[in-house]
Amino acid sequence: MDLVSEINNRKRDNLYRNRRSISSAQGPLVLINGEEFLNFSSNDYLGLANSDILKAAMVEAVNEYGLGSGSSQLVVGHSVAHELLENKLTEFLNRDAALVFSSGYMANLAIASVLIDSNTIILQDKLNHASLIDAARLSDGKLVRYRHSDIDHLKTLLEKHKQNNLVVMTDGVFSMDGDYAPAAEIASLCKTYNAVLIIDDAHGLGVLGDTGAGLLELQDLDQSQVPLLIGTFGKSFGGCGAFISGSAIYVDAFIQKARTYIYTTAMLPSIAVAMTQAIELVSNADEHRKTLCSLIYLFKELMQEANLGASVSCSHIQPFIVGSADKTVGLSDALFKNNILAAAIRPPTVSKNTSRLRLSFTAGHNKIQVASLVQEIKNNLNE
Numbered sequence: 001m002d003l004v005s006e007i008n009n010r011k012r013d014n015l016y017r018n019r020r021s022i023s024s025a026q027g028p029l030v031l032i033n034g035e036e037f038l039n040f041s042s043n044d045y046l047g048l049a050n051s052d053i054l055k056a057a058m059v060e061a062v063n064e065y066g067l068g069s070g071s072s073q074l075v076v077g078h079s080v081a082h083e084l085l086e087n088k089l090t091e092f093l094n095r096d097a098a099l100v101f102s103s104g105y106m107a108n109l110a111i112a113s114v115l116i117d118s119n120t121i122i123l124q125d126k127l128n129h130a131s132l133i134d135a136a137r138l139s140d141g142k143l144v145r146y147r148h149s150d151i152d153h154l155k156t157l158l159e160k161h162k163q164n165n166l167v168v169m170t171d172g173v174f175s176m177d178g179d180y181a182p183a184a185e186i187a188s189l190c191k192t193y194n195a196v197l198i199i200d201d202a203h204g205l206g207v208l209g210d211t212g213a214g215l216l217e218l219q220d221l222d223q224s225q226v227p228l229l230i231g232t233f234g235k236s237f238g239g240c241g242a243f244i245s246g247s248a249i250y251v252d253a254f255i256q257k258a259r260t261y262i263y264t265t266a267m268l269p270s271i272a273v274a275m276t277q278a279i280e281l282v283s284n285a286d287e288h289r290k291t292l293c294s295l296i297y298l299f300k301e302l303m304q305e306a307n308l309g310a311s312v313s314c315s316h317i318q319p320f321i322v323g324s325a326d327k328t329v330g331l332s333d334a335l336f337k338n339n340i341l342a343a344a345i346r347p348p349t350v351s352k353n354t355s356r357l358r359l360s361f362t363a364g365h366n367k368i369q370v371a372s373l374v375q376e377i378k379n380n381l382n383e
Ligand SMILES: Cc1ncc(COP(=O)(O)O)c(C=O)c1O
Pocket: 102, 103, 104, 105, 106, 108, 129, 131, 171, 175, 200, 201, 202, 203, 232, 233, 234, 240, 241, 242
């Protein structure tokens, strides 16, 4: 493989990825090279990544449990801290059982080794996150994708493959578009076709629902309708790690069979303690959710007033579709020169000609910051 020309081609096509080193905590304002930037690219939707309460919980837990978890969960890495986190999750989500993973990517990949055999068809929304797609790709089953949120298409495919074992996987809130999956309709189809439904609500948890229990709470769906729910702690919960949750038999099967659970070092116990506390904060974060809603509303209103159009998303993830990778990078760079972080998302993360700024809002932002984002997009769009 000629890596040098591959990388050069990426540079030529404006698809080359750069990292920026941040020297402060996450928040609406971050420091890069000593300069302050307005951050509209973070998934820290409730502003918990720098919470004093969570930092104190973590420091205390480091003093109790030390730093590393020592091994994988099935050797000696499973601690009381993980057990308490799993108990807290089941209570918060109103589900029978939960299992903690080191990351959302690993939680999703686990599905490949637990639920899919060579007779399984895995039906996935076209816009699902890469980790769901990779789970299917790494499995012995066959991946079939349905058009984005298209229930009729999903139904046609379920009918076509009804002799197989069927698994349906979807994002809850779509990570690059911010819209919601029609979860209730998908759940009802899955019941009809005896398909296992798995929803990854990484971006809905914390933000949606009266207590922040996500899209399922918002759409009033329980474990009998959505047997497997996946979530991450790296977004609204302000930390890292992830979980799957469902019936006790599912959780047991994941413990026995999930390669990304068995063959990796367990989540740090201090993170488990902090995330247990984060669930408590999330379930009482009504004011944060209200603030976030009003900022999203303001953003959409200002975009319309500025004739910049409005996305279909009504969530904290607002894509501003520019089209070509060149123009998107140009706009993102121009905003950066004006001290605004708005990441350019390009293929292969999104499909060709839908390159975009993926703007994300948090409860820590304020109205003035949102207004200046819109103003700077307008000022720099055609430069
Ligand atoms: C829908 C979705 N699932 C899973 C993940 C991966 O989670 P983690 O960052 O915990 O690996 C992400 C994003 O990072 C995501 O957007």
